[in-house]
Amino acid sequence: MWPDDPWYDVPAPGRCAPDGVAAAAPDSRTGRREEQGHSAADVYLEVQRSAAFREVRRRYRRFVVPAVAAFLLWYLAYVVAATTAHGLMARPVAGVMNVAMLAGLGQFLTTFLLTWAYVRHARLHRDRAALDLRWDTQEMTRGAER
Amino acid sequence: MSGGHQTLALLLFSAFVVVTLAITTWVSRKRRGSAEEFYAGGRLFSPMENGFAIAGDYMSAASFLGISGLIALYGYDGMLYSVGFLVAWLVVLLLVAELVRNCGRFTLADVVAARMAERPVRTALGVSSVTVSVLYLVAQMVGAGSLVALLLGGTGDTARSWTVVGVGALMVIYVSLGGMRATTWIQIVKAVLLMAGAVALTVLVLVHFHGNVNTLLSSAAERSGQGGDFLSPGLLYGGSWTARLDFISLGLALVLGTAGLPHILSRFYTVPTARAARRSVVWSIGLIGGFYLMTIVLGFGAAALVGSADVRASNASGNTAVPLLATVLGGGEGSTGGTVLFAVVAAIAFATILAVVAGITLASSASVAHDLYASWRRPGTERRGEVGVARAAAVGIGVVAIALGLLAQDLNVAFLVGLAFAVAASANLPALLYSLFWRGFTTRGAVWAVYGGLIPAVLLVILSPVVSGSPASLLPGADFQLFPLENPGLVSVPAGFLAGWIGTVTSPEPPDEAKHAETEVRALTGAGAV
Numbered sequence: 001m002w003p004d005d006p007w008y009d010v011p012a013p014g015r016c017a018p019d020g021v022a023a024a025a026p027d028s029r030t031g032r033r034e035e036q037g038h039s040a041a042d043v044y045l046e047v048q049r050s051a052a053f054r055e056v057r058r059r060y061r062r063f064v065v066p067a068v069a070a071f072l073l074w075y076l077a078y079v080v081a082a083t084t085a086h087g088l089m090a091r092p093v094a095g096v097m098n099v100a101m102l103a104g105l106g107q108f109l110t111t112f113l114l115t116w117a118y119v120r121h122a123r124l125h126r127d128r129a130a131l132d133l134r135w136d137t138q139e140m141t142r143g144a145e146r
Numbered sequence: 147m148s149g150g151h152q153t154l155a156l157l158l159f160s161a162f163v164v165v166t167l168a169i170t171t172w173v174s175r176k177r178r179g180s181a182e183e184f185y186a187g188g189r190l191f192s193p194m195e196n197g198f199a200i201a202g203d204y205m206s207a208a209s210f211l212g213i214s215g216l217i218a219l220y221g222y223d224g225m226l227y228s229v230g231f232l233v234a235w236l237v238v239l240l241l242v243a244e245l246v247r248n249c250g251r252f253t254l255a256d257v258v259a260a261r262m263a264e265r266p267v268r269t270a271l272g273v274s275s276v277t278v279s280v281l282y283l284v285a286q287m288v289g290a291g292s293l294v295a296l297l298l299g300g301t302g303d304t305a306r307s308w309t310v311v312g313v314g315a316l317m318v319i320y321v322s323l324g325g326m327r328a329t330t331w332i333q334i335v336k337a338v339l340l341m342a343g344a345v346a347l348t349v350l351v352l353v354h355f356h357g358n359v360n361t362l363l364s365s366a367a368e369r370s371g372q373g374g375d376f377l378s379p380g381l382l383y384g385g386s387w388t389a390r391l392d393f394i395s396l397g398l399a400l401v402l403g404t405a406g407l408p409h410i411l412s413r414f415y416t417v418p419t420a421r422a423a424r425r426s427v428v429w430s431i432g433l434i435g436g437f438y439l440m441t442i443v444l445g446f447g448a449a450a451l452v453g454s455a456d457v458r459a460s461n462a463s464g465n466t467a468v469p470l471l472a473t474v475l476g477g478g479e480g481s482t483g484g485t486v487l488f489a490v491v492a493a494i495a496f497a498t499i500l501a502v503v504a505g506i507t508l509a510s511s512a513s514v515a516h517d518l519y520a521s522w523r524r525p526g527t528e529r530r531g532e533v534g535v536a537r538a539a540a541v542g543i544g545v546v547a548i549a550l551g552l553l554a555q556d557l558n559v560a561f562l563v564g565l566a567f568a569v570a571a572s573a574n575l576p577a578l579l580y581s582l583f584w585r586g587f588t589t590r591g592a593v594w595a596v597y598g599g600l601i602p603a604v605l606l607v608i609l610s611p612v613v614s615g616s617p618a619s620l621l622p623g624a625d626f627q628l629f630p631l632e633n634p635g636l637v638s639v640p641a642g643f644l645a646g647w648i649g650t651v652t653s654p655e656p657p658d659e660a661k662h663a664e665t666e667v668r669a670l671t672g673a674g675a676v
């Protein structure tokens with residue numbers, strides 16, 4: 001392994017990307033018809049405007065924005081309920097379990113679930129396309145520096 | 147208590163010190179002295195190794211002893227901390243880890259300064275990062291001193307002072323000689339020990355109740371003397387509206403502060419790619435989540451088996467709940483099993499403190515050398531001296547932390563951890579998030595966001611009841627208290643975000659479109675990442 005190789009990455013054990021992903025990746029090679037003589041700044045501006053990059057960004061934001069809003073609201077609701085709505089939180093559910101205990105364990109559970117969902121979404125819908133864009137952008141900036 | 151557990155605890159702890167010093171020597175033997183090596187450990191750690199190291203950096207003795215103790219004393223309200231500490235990792239995973247890994251080199255300021263006028267932004271973020279680190283560090287140093295007094299029964303002031311000095315000296319040695327590589331391995335060893343200890347105690351508690359959580363909880367409620375109230379919120383934060391708002395403020399600081407802690411952010415640079423950074427966060431969420439679930443079992447276990455009254459009699463803030471629980475689980479006071487388990491818990495708690503202070507010292511020395519020194523040295527001076535400055539800064543920070551730790555050792559410094567999280571959430575996080583996600587963000591906005599969060603946070607604490615105006619304050623004689631809450635987060639976090647926004651919209655210079663494009667493309671694709 002070569003320490004400076006940005007592609008060196010250990011695959012997760014037992015987690016191979018399904019073959020269908022490649023088809024889902026957008027065509028990132030549209031930026032290739034770039035003329036020589038551009039500066040690196042122009043390259044980044046051009047990549048930022050490309051359809052492939054906008055697609056990666058859209059996929060990232062479409063997952064992250066609602067997810068962050070949801071878990072922050074759920075956490076704040078939990079903290080506010082725990083400090084103000086004592087009656088509701090103390091209501092028994094089963095055995096010694098009450099609403100407060102279930103809500104607290106629910107926070108743990110949702111954290112684990114959201115972690116799993118995020119990683120899966122990134123692996124299936126974003127990683128491949130981002131990797132292609134990275135190749136292309138680096139090739140273009142190298143061309144621009146020459 | 148007999149001296150048996152003290153000797154054993156000291157032996158175990160000495161073994162940890164010897165192992166970690168051996169790691170440091172072995173690592174520094176083949177060091178190349180480059181900045182890459184010192185700040186980022188060569189960037190070749192695997193996601194699993196880094197995940198353990200992140201968990202090691204994050205799970206302090208305050209979590210292990212403090213949270214379980216709060217649960218043993220106040221039941222459900224102690225659990226609120228565990229939830230906040232864990233949920234915070236979603237902010238790190240979704241918004242920060244991968245993007246920071248892709249755009250930065252060594253510190254938080256690298257990410258923000260890439261889009262801005264470098265010097266003012268680096269200075270601001272360097273100042274706030276060092277502030278966060280020093281606050282956190284002093285809390286840990288004072289905690290180390292009190293732990294010795296608590297666990298080894300050596301209540302003498304000399305023993306405590308020497309512990310603070312010893313911990314400070316060790317952390318300086320680890321960091322200045324071994325850099326990030328040694329610090330990472332120390333975190334990994336410590337995380338494994340801490341998890342093993344927590345798992346062993348949790349299993350013993352569950353075996354004691356035959357795996358029946360219902361029995362565990364109901365006998366905890368019974369022995370606490372509070373009955374059913376013990377299992378629902380309100381015992382600790384149920385009093386006045388000030389106390390309730392105070393907890394909401396702390397909860398906000400906890401959940402947003404983690405993503406702005408310099409010693410956590412610098413860990414993402416030790417892995418080769420953004421995907422590896424993501425996977426290390428997944429490892430650490432698994433470890434941290436599992437750990438906090440176990441602290442809940444341990445806390446209720448201590449309430450059920452030791453009893454809240456006995457825990458309170460041993461230490462008013464509950465810090466000895468887990469060691470007492472270990473003694474009971476091992477067969478009671480005076481038995482061999484009890485002595486061994488107590489000693490193991492004490493040694494793990496020491497190891498935890500030592501590893502956490504090393505991580506923070508490294509991060510703050512990086513802020514001093516890479517952000518403050520590098521942006522203020524005379525132009526033309528060679529960059530090569532930076533690692534030397536970082537090593538010297540580690541010594542300097544060690545001396546400052548030892549001095550402050552000795553000065554503060556008789557004070558109640560529990561608020562310092564909450565304050566460190568509040569400063570990280572109000573100064574570091576707004577600047578970081580705006581620069582990653584806001585096209586129009588400018589240099590003035592970045593500088594205002596940092597100072598607009600940092601200054602209110604520190605000022606509000608000075609004007610709060612922790613400094614003056616109540617018998618438990620740092621200055622019980624004086625009274626210049628104006629702000630009712632102990633944690634400033636509720637005001638200072640919005641202040642930081644607001645100041646960043648105002649600074650940006652009133653900015654005379656337009657935002658740099660090209661640099662924003664570069665940051666955004668690099669953040670999301672990893673192009674040009676080091």
